[in-house]
Amino acid sequence: MKPVDAHCHIDFDQYSEDREEVIQRSRERLEFIVNAGSCLENNRKALQLQEEYPDFVIANLGLHPTYTDKFDQLEEVKEQIREEDPAAVGEIGLDHHHVDSPEMRDRQEEVFRQMLSLAEELDKPVVVHSRDAEEKCVDILSEYDLEGVMLHCFNGSPELAGKAADRGYFIGVTTQVLYSNRVKEIVESLSIEDMLLETDSPFLYRGERNEPLNVIESAEKIGELKEADKAQVVEKTSANAVELFRDG
Ligand SMILES: [Zn+2]
Numbered sequence: 001m002k003p004v005d006a007h008c009h010i011d012f013d014q015y016s017e018d019r020e021e022v023i024q025r026s027r028e029r030l031e032f033i034v035n036a037g038s039c040l041e042n043n044r045k046a047l048q049l050q051e052e053y054p055d056f057v058i059a060n061l062g063l064h065p066t067y068t069d070k071f072d073q074l075e076e077v078k079e080q081i082r083e084e085d086p087a088a089v090g091e092i093g094l095d096h097h098h099v100d101s102p103e104m105r106d107r108q109e110e111v112f113r114q115m116l117s118l119a120e121e122l123d124k125p126v127v128v129h130s131r132d133a134e135e136k137c138v139d140i141l142s143e144y145d146l147e148g149v150m151l152h153c154f155n156g157s158p159e160l161a162g163k164a165a166d167r168g169y170f171i172g173v174t175t176q177v178l179y180s181n182r183v184k185e186i187v188e189s190l191s192i193e194d195m196l197l198e199t200d201s202p203f204l205y206r207g208e209r210n211e212p213l214n215v216i217e218s219a220e221k222i223g224e225l226k227e228a229d230k231a232q233v234v235e236k237t238s239a240n241a242v243e244l245f246r247d248g
Helices: 019-029 040-052 068-084 102-122 134-141 158-166 181-189 212-226 230-245
Strands: 004-008 032-036 057-061 088-093 126-129 149-152 170-173 195-197
Touching (some): 004 149, 004 195, 004 212, 004 230, 032 040, 032 088, 032 230, 040 057, 068 102, 088 102, 088 149, 102 126, 102 134, 134 149, 134 158, 158 170, 158 181, 170 181, 195 212, 212 230
Parallel strands (some): 032 057, 057 088, 088 126, 126 149, 170 195
């Protein structure tokens, strides 16, 4: 199997000039990509991409924790998820980096919990953003009986990553592994069996616009850190992505 980008946002405006080219060149070297939705409108765009490239783009539908001005869409997004039956519910979660006020953090948690309840009810895996709220996210997740969990762009402690992996959660390793010591430490402490490759495109590529193909560079770097072949890294992480997003 070829590599998978388990989390990206190709629906974003950063690709409005060359979206098709970006997808075409990814398609030549990747198995598939998973485009996470962030709100009602972006979820629609993710669905559109899935429709255009049914064998290559998988849509996740969610309500992103930093999209606080879209939280009033909650009921509509839940309805959309029921209707469209996506492979996973995401991107959802908590973000204490961008959101300071206690009231808004409470609201964020409420939105997160409602989406988790929906995922539980519909037997769907979840894709979770946990920036500066990793412990809290992992605690909250333990209260739900979920089909599967991806801790996307995980930047918590290696200990917490280990605890989450023991519970069967997948840890999303972004292209930050190319330059972040924290992410390298996390990778060193985990087994490849617990990882997914992701770019979070257009973000997280040394300040340049990221794209799905860059998971290939990550796989090489992870291979170096784990003293494994790049092929082994690809084989395990792609099997994990299939298990989470295709076999459900
Ligand atoms: Zn994301």
